[in-house]
Each structure stands twice: as C-alpha cells, then as structure tokens.
Amino acid sequence: xxxxxxYNTWSDIESWMNSMATANSDMxxxxxxxxxxxxxxxxxxxxxxxxxSTKPAIFMDCGFHAREWxxxxxxxxxxxxxxxxxxxxxxxxxxxDQMDVFVLPVFNVDGYVFTHxxxxxxxxxxxRNAGSSCLGTDPNRNFNAGWCTTGAxxxxxxxxxxxxxxxxxxxxKNLADFxxxxxxxxxxxxxxxxxxxxxxxxxxxxxELAADHDELMAVAxxxxxxxxxxxxxxxxxxxxxxxxxxxxxxxxxxxxxxxVKYSYTFExxxxxxxxxxxxxxxxxxxxxxxxxxxxxxxxHVQKNL
Ligand SMILES: Nc1ncc(C[C@H](C[SeH])C(=O)O)cc1Cl
Ligand SMILES: [Zn+2]
Ligand SMILES: [Zn+2]
Ligand SMILES: [Zn+2]
Numbered sequence: 001x002x003x004x005x006x007y008n009t010w011s012d013i014e015s016w017m018n019s020m021a022t023a024n025s026d027m028x029x030x031x032x033x034x035x036x037x038x039x040x041x042x043x044x045x046x047x048x049x050x051x052x053s054t055k056p057a058i059f060m061d062c063g064f065h066a067r068e069w070x071x072x073x074x075x076x077x078x079x080x081x082x083x084x085x086x087x088x089x090x091x092x093x094x095x096x097d098q099m100d101v102f103v104l105p106v107f108n109v110d111g112y113v114f115t116h117x118x119x120x121x122x123x124x125x126x127x128r129n130a131g132s133s134c135l136g137t138d139p140n141r142n143f144n145a146g147w148c149t150t151g152a153x154x155x156x157x158x159x160x161x162x163x164x165x166x167x168x169x170x171x172x173k174n175l176a177d178f179x180x181x182x183x184x185x186x187x188x189x190x191x192x193x194x195x196x197x198x199x200x201x202x203x204x205x206x207x208e209l210a211a212d213h214d215e216l217m218a219v220a221x222x223x224x225x226x227x228x229x230x231x232x233x234x235x236x237x238x239x240x241x242x243x244x245x246x247x248x249x250x251x252x253x254x255x256x257x258x259x260v261k262y263s264y265t266f267e268x269x270x271x272x273x274x275x276x277x278x279x280x281x282x283x284x285x286x287x288x289x290x291x292x293x294x295x296x297x298x299x300h301v302q303k304n305l
Contacts, residue, residue: 120277
C-alpha cells in the first residue's frame with residue numbers, strides 16, 4: 001500500500017494519484033501528457049483552487065533519473081502537503097489561490113519500474129538503441145539546450161548518452177510539448193534530482209552567466225537557507241556548470257531558454273554516505289526541509305507575477 005514515508009512502487013504511485021484526484025476533486029485534476037517508451041502513462045497532477053479563469057503556474061517534475069528514489073518521494077510529499085495545508089497554512093493557501101502547481105511525480109516511469117524489478121542503480125530511460133545492445137538515453141541530456149556539446153556522450157552504453165537527437169526520447173518530447181503548450185502561464189520550472197545537496201540553475205551547458213543570474217542566485221541562496229533552518233542541512237547554490245559539472249541537454253537550461261525565468265534543479269540528500277540508496281528513515285526530514293526551499297521559490301515567483 002502507499003506510504004509517504006516509503007519508496008512506493010509505480011503501481012502504488014499510480015493508484016495513489018487516482019485516489020488523490022478523486023478525493024480532492026476541488027483541488028486536484030489529473031492529466032496524462034503522453035505515454036512512456038514502454039507505454040506507461042506520464043501523469044501530471046494540476047493542484048490549485050479551481051477558478052473559472054486560467055491562473056499562472058509552477059511546473060515541478062520528479063523521477064528524471066530512475067535510481068534517485070528520494071526525488072519521486074518528494075513529489076508525492078509535496079502533493080499531500082499542498083492539499084493538507086490548504087486552508088490552514090497561509091502561504092500555501094495564498095499560493096494555491098493565486099497559482100496552479102503542475103506536478104509530474106514520475107517522469108521516467110519505465111526506468112523507475114526497472115529499478116524495482118531488475119537494477120536499483122538504473123538511471124536512464126529504457127528505450128532500445130539501434131545498433132547497440134545497450135538500452136536507454138539520459139533524459140537530462142536529451143533536451144535542446146546545447147544538446148550533446150559537453151558533459152554528455154554519443155555512446156548508447158554511456159550513463160549520459162544524449163540520444164540520437166534532442167527530444168529523441170518520447171518522455172522528453174511529452175514534457176517539452178506540455179511546457180511549450182503552456183509556456184505563457186508557466187512562470188517557474190523545478191526539477192527534482194538526487195544526490196549532492198545542491199540548488200542549481202542555468203546554465204549547465206555553458207559557463208556563461210544567465211541574464212537573470214543575480215536574481216536566480218539570490219533566490220537560490222534564500223531557498224537554501226530556508227532549507228537549512230530546519231535541520232541544518234547545507235546546500236550549495238549556483239549555476240550548474242561551475243557548481244556541479246558542465247553538461248548539456250538538461251531540462252532546466254531548456255526551460256530557461258524557452259522563457260521560463262525561474263528554472264531550478266534540486267539535488268536532494270545526501271552527500272554520498274548513502275547516495276541514491278538514501279534510507280526511508282530520511283524521507284520525512286528530507287521532504288520537510290525541501291518543502292521550505294520550494295515554498296521560498298514559490299513565494300518569490302508570486303511576488304513577481
Ligand atoms: N542542466 C543540468 N542541470 C542539472 C544537472 C545535474 C543532474 C544531476 Se543527477 C544530471 O546530471 O542530470 C545536469 C544538467 Cl545537464
Ligand atoms: Zn504497496
Ligand atoms: Zn538526476
Ligand atoms: Zn544527481
């Protein structure tokens with residue numbers, strides 16, 4: 001059965017999404033934005049007070065990389081927190097009255113299933129690569145943002161294989177199509193990964209500073225200190241290239257260049273002690289502290305509507 005403090009199976013997450021939308025029909029609507037390579041649904045939950053008119057929105061995805069299980073857990077935590085806190089927490093109430101939050105709890109569904117059934121350390125998608133016995137593309141190297149110019153490989157057997165072309169992966173195409181379709185209302189893009197404890201923003205594909213570097217850095221630092229205020233967890237804030245590594249084809253860089261100004265990649269706990277195998281005992285504290293950072297960013301976005 002589903003639990004917010006366990007790493008749930010895809011099957012449990014899928015039924016959880018259906019029951020959340022049904023039980024909270026005034027706050028949550030469910031939309032399938034396309035299917036994965038193996039035919040599983042990519043489900044977006046639209047969270048926000050129903051209003052007759054279109055509201056500005058924040059888009060958040062989890063589960064780009066299959067093995068980063070704390071990421072999937074956070075999106076589930078966020079959805080529950082949003083509907084639970086609405087009406088009691090003034091900031092969450094204000095956010096969901098004024099904006100919608102699109103949450104994609106599992107981007108790379110095929111990969112996530114594979115980490116439960118075959119290989120816990122799988123990262124990529126599960127698509128077949130012509131002429132190779134190696135499967136999968138790194139979805140975070142597959143977007144049209146300096147595509148495959150740095151920090152990515154043209155070798156299908158590489159963990160950072162960039163694919164045959166930008167958006168070669170159906171999962172990338174489904175996400176990019178949804179964001180392009182809604183780009184006039186999407187004011188922020190947040191993508192959740194692990195591990196390293198970093199709050200990254202454009203660019204990763206170049207060392208050039210983004211036009212909005214100063215503002216993005218200030219917000220990242222504010223969000224990181226909000227996060228640290230709970231349990232003392234230390235995050236590093238900065239542009240991807242100098243802060244983690246130069247790498248091209250990432251969804252955050254792509255969203256930023258599309259015009260989504262507030263574009264962030266979270267690298268959640270830890271710093272390598274457990275790495276991708278973060279114990280379930282750390283789900284709650286990790287999600288609680290990360291909520292503070294996401295709410296900080298959301299508040300800044302609201303102020304700048
Ligand atoms: N634009 C980007 N933003 C963040 C990252 C770091 C993640 C960490 Se798992 C990755 O390697 O895909 C990588 C890129 Cl290419
Ligand atoms: Zn179960
Ligand atoms: Zn990742
Ligand atoms: Zn990572």
